[in-house]
Amino acid sequence: MSRYEPSLTEPKWQAAWDAAHVFRAHHDPQRPKYYVLEMFPYPSGRIHMGHVRNYTMGDVVARYKSSCGFSVLHPMGWDAFGMPAENAAMERGGHPKEWTYGNIADMRAQMKPLGLSIDWSREFATCDPEYYGQQQAMFIDMMEKGLVYRKAAVVNWDPVDMTVLANEQVIDGKGWRSGAPVERRELTQWFFRISDYAEDLLEALDGLKDWPEKVRLMQANWIGKSRGLQFAFETVGAPAGHERLEVYTTRPDTLLGASFAAIAPDHPLAKALEATNPAVAAFIAECRKGGTSEEAIETAEKIGFDTGIRVKHPLDPTWELPVWIANFILMDYGTGAIFGCPAHDQRDLDFARKYGLAVTDCFLPAEGGEPVGKTAFVPMKSERVRWLKAYAWPELATGEEAIAAAIAHAEAKGYGRGVTNFRLRDWGISRQRYWGCPIPVIHCATCGVVAERKENLPVRLPDDVTFDQPGNPLDRHPTWRDCTCPTCGAKARRETDTMDTFVDSSWYYARFTAPRAATPTDAAECDYWMNVDQYIGGVEHAILHLLYSRFFARAMHATGHLPAKAIEPFNALFTQGMVTHEIYMTRDAQGRPVYHLPEEVENGALKATGQTVDIIPSAKMSKSKKNVVDPVSIVTTFGADTARWFILSDSPPERDVEWTASGAEAAFKHLSRVWRLAYEVDTRGAGDATQDMALLKAMHRTIADVTAGIEGFAFNKAVAALYAFANAVQKSDASAGAKRQAMLTMAQLMSPMTPHLAEDIWAMLGGAGLVAQAAWPKADPAMLVEDSVTLPIQINGKRRAEITVPKTMPQAEVEKLVLADETVVKVLAGGTPKKLIVVPGRIVNVVI
């Protein structure tokens, strides 16, 4: 073989790695372990470049750590439950189970040629009964610990299809299939008590030093701890039982600017009025239109209804405020009731202007300032302002000071108390769908809601279900619901809700440490392998998946399934950027968007029909938008190493990368060149031993740069250093021995990124064994030292000249040289500089 031929060598090396069980994770107490995990994929059926990017990054880390002497765990599995399988069954027939396992087989077959260093012996899918049965066992344990409960919660209801919709299935307030306006409807649902852990989940963020700051910030904001005042208004004209209206406010300092009280449409008082007052009922029905997402609620037009009820102001019982029902008040936050201070809250101001309610300024800027007009005055709470409506603090005070004083005042006078609130709500896990983990609970007429016996687990999904109509197939299955009560033995009915798929992905990392254990986890294996040392995945999971996992690890610890050290399961987190691509869209007869895969499109039109497509600028690659690129064709054309090299080049890992086809060929060319450099080690050039030192210095420089690049998750910089090193080898006329040494090191440094090519070169140049098992090279510090340094000379911050001086030259000597420099002499024209700044080894700035 005289040229780079990945189609021949890549399968060969993959077979060699398999035969030697190179990637099998060993519980070896003699060695330090390293657990690297990439967020496992949903088995859509096709891998895309986002997967390639994610798994290649993880693979670089896994292979690098392995060569540094760690016992590495690098597993792979499938996040296999979820809606797409049911949608496929509805659209194309077939069964979610067959669809899912077929997709898994396809995707595994697409992933294997990438040459990832994965321990495939630990593979599992969350839809395996062996997995979800253990999840059911933990659910039962958590029930016993009081971490699970039921309550009413709102869902998106499609009144035509008579089914619950996911937020994703609500488009512009309408059902995606029926097109009918969606309503908010209450159902009894299962919840995890994540809010019990709100404080802990917030405080523990500080300890996650190796998580991106932005993720910790997002989680902190999501948990949303706030300090405020809770107090009760005395009502006038309210139905019996509603003599008091509890409200929560984070701005009690604006109490004298109150102009109305507002309650959520789901507030008990609103419901009481709804029952007797048709006008209220009509208004609330209006509020229930549209989806349940916070986005839908926040962006909907703000509407209100004056109930006619009034409340007495706590600071002045003669002052009465009207009580409105408003669609932007959330029942889930605080008490579901607020008072509005329009002058200092934009939303309240818009509402007040719309309905002609009073606007009273509480404070103005410390200097000057005018009464509020169209824009509410909302300064930072730390800003000092001039108070017009202070009632327990000085005229000049910050918001923070005023809030503290207002709470103290309320507590002293006894009309309210300081309260800490969280935005975080309990985690609703009920799904009225088939393809999920059944909630292992039985409804008995006499015993109530009872957990299934553990020996009856897993509660398996029935296979004989149909998807010819909307709704939950478990609900309409003829026999599956029938069972006997575990407590009294009477006839009973099984719970037909299944679990949110976020539950499945909240503990898979722990299961990988003992994937075949007969209990959810195995203590010894957990103890050795936990925590995940490096977790890698998309930023889109920054809040929900990661927060749920952090909660679940705590719940698993509380139920004895994880050691205390694992309550924060991910030591380090890296959030990769997304792979983006253009989106191709047409519209169907109803004007709804239809998306098309890149390979279905040619020259701006559908290949099949010639219909013109709209090209929407690059966005995240997603199944629903179908803007996915198929890596398989890249691999078959150029080989896995080219795909891997390309995806690591150029773009920093945390940033989005737009996929362009043009780069793949260039990557292939470079790998071919490197192969050729190794092949021609003995034959290329005359060989001049006086150049050896320069080449070896470049080699050590590269070792240092590549190591730093990998350690610092800057793979693009590691790649750049390897490009530079290839250039250096190519230009060098060093002796054959030095070049051989350089290329062996090149193979080692490239092996985490292009493992097959590295084995090619390693074998060609007589390296011992597999490069995959060779120890990582170390840079010799002595070889990194430069004797002289070039200093740019700035004059007033602009670069005008430079001098080259010995690295060790004392500062005074450097200054002397600078002042003697031709350019500097000319500019100074006999005068002396105002200032001379010498940053050793860096720069000189002459200020004149």
Add this chain to the structure above:
RNA sequence: GCCCGCGUGGUGGAACGGUAGACACAGGGGACUUAAAAUCCCUAGCCGCACGGCGUGCCGGUUCAAAUCCGGCCGCGGGCACCA
């Protein structure tokens, strides 16, 4: 609407507050070849013949020195609890 990011040549990007544009892609020129492919060499931010000037989304500030720090805008992206 709310929370969080990002913005540097034609393109992807590099740059402990210290020479802006490393390393690449695309481009231009050349060598080799009957020719092409492949490969190799040179070139290259923008304006200008040049001296030089201008340049990191926009405006302002801090500093001897700002892509980097601070304030205010604009644009793009992610998340918003039932997409995964």
